[in-house]
Amino acid sequence: MEDHKNPIKTVGLLVDESYFLNTNPLIKEIVSNGIAETDIKVIVYRDVLKKNESYSYTVFGLKDFNFKGVTELQSINEFISDEFDLLINYYDVEKPVLLLLTSKSKAKFKVGFSSIDKRLNHLTISCNTGNHKVFTHELFRYLKILNKI
Template identity: 55%
Template sequence: MNTIKNEVFTSNIQTIGLLVDESKFRNSNELIQELVLNGIAPENIKIAAYRRKFKKKKTYSRPTFGKKHIDWRGRIKENFLEEFINTEFDLLISYYDVESPVLMMLTSKSKAKFKIGFSAVDQKLNRWMISTAMSEYKLFITELFRYLKSIK
């Protein structure tokens, strides 16, 4: 997959898309709270949560999807997910540290202006990578905002 980083960065971050692998990370609420504590309005944070084992009958507390929501050609079969990748967020946070073809495809297709993720994932996907463990979400957000302030 050959992606070109053509996003435009504005240091004034208002909207954030959060693509989270909830198969491994169950602290999405805390992650969102850290963003809010750093001045992002809760209504400007949109999340799409991925579960490797998606249960059709289960009710999830946030928009959640699995592999079955994307066909073999890479077409998305879930409206909220289509809307998520077509939103021009100021910032997309790809919160997964294991290369998953589904998540990587969504990061790649996202129309976000600026993309940030973990250094453990293919570096062509994101403009900036943070080297930390997924469980260290406070450190991740601290590093993120330190970086954002340095480019203002």
């Protein structure tokens, strides 16, 4: 965390849709707390990707990575190299590919669930992914305390 003074404007949202399919309501909650929707970049992990299904966000799966954890997908590489003010790791089950993206992310401040390895996030919130309203309420309560918003 280099710069404590700059308020949060840009948000990266890494979601595991294997268990949580409410990405749009989650984004609405974040927007209702003062973050512009245009400043939120979303990337979604799915255990199973259907060939003919169209997705509203950049979607990736395990097959998009080689055995060394490297991907050729430009959208994923751009996401991890973006220096977001805030990265929200919206997954509560540890999957190697999600942990890899979180650890490689250049985001300035990372937030996730308390069930995930504590070394990956600056702030963890105790609830499960089904409670996106509780998560965002707690997240923005702490961001205010930390003078991030």
